[in-house]
Amino acid sequence: MNDSDLPLWAALPVSVLLLLGAGLTLSGCIGLLRLKSFYARVHAPTLGTTMGMFCTLLASILYFAVTRSRPVLLEILIAVFISVTTPVTLMLLARAALYRDRREGRDDVPPPGTHGAP
């Protein structure tokens, strides 16, 4: 990257947004290591896919808009794809884990709903 590409007034917010986005994504990854149970760990990747993604994409939009090297609308598509697919994956993971824990008869997971069931 050349210095003349990006004026200082744009470089500052781009850097701050990139660092914030990367930092949040990193803390999500650290959460995968540090949190204790599987169900607690399911929460961690959400950091990277919500605000981590948002800040990174905003930095990208700002950078490419200022340097005018390509259209900036692609980031919106990335945001849509990520925010549509991630919750599906997380829900499937959580449901699979719950199904397995119930089959194994563990008592620290709640039983299936009982009020309406016969």
Place this chain on the structure above:
Amino acid sequence: MRRILPHPLAALALLIAWLLLVGDFSPGSLILGVVIAILGSWLLREVQPPRLRLRRFGVLFELVRVVLVEIVRSNFAVARIVLAPRPRAISSGFVRIPLEMRDPIGLTALAFIITATPGTVWVEYDSADDSMLLHVLDLIDEAEWVGIIKNRYERRLMEILT
């Protein structure tokens, strides 16, 4: 018109997504995009999704604002839990929440809102029971969560969807 293009909005979204992905707006990619959009909307007709009817757009924007604020707030809350030097004993746990909403689109939207917010995950929905199972990373008060889900999200979604 409905026979050729069963889902005009979805087809338009497909076309726009295609043009953005290809990255140029030349006649060639436009024609290919239109073909793909029409094929896609035929596929969607085979799936037969429930019809989406929206009203009360004011509530819709309010919901979007509330969800965005909540996502930002929970991002930092979860990051604080994860990065705490000495991991404090957090009590994560399940909460079963009774729901009044039956609309499949509304339930999908609720599942997405809850799972997209850091710290909460929608685990399962029980249609016999009309309840959902929520997993909360930092669970302090179960009754509070029932209130949050019902008042903050479910009530507004039911107002938006007829």
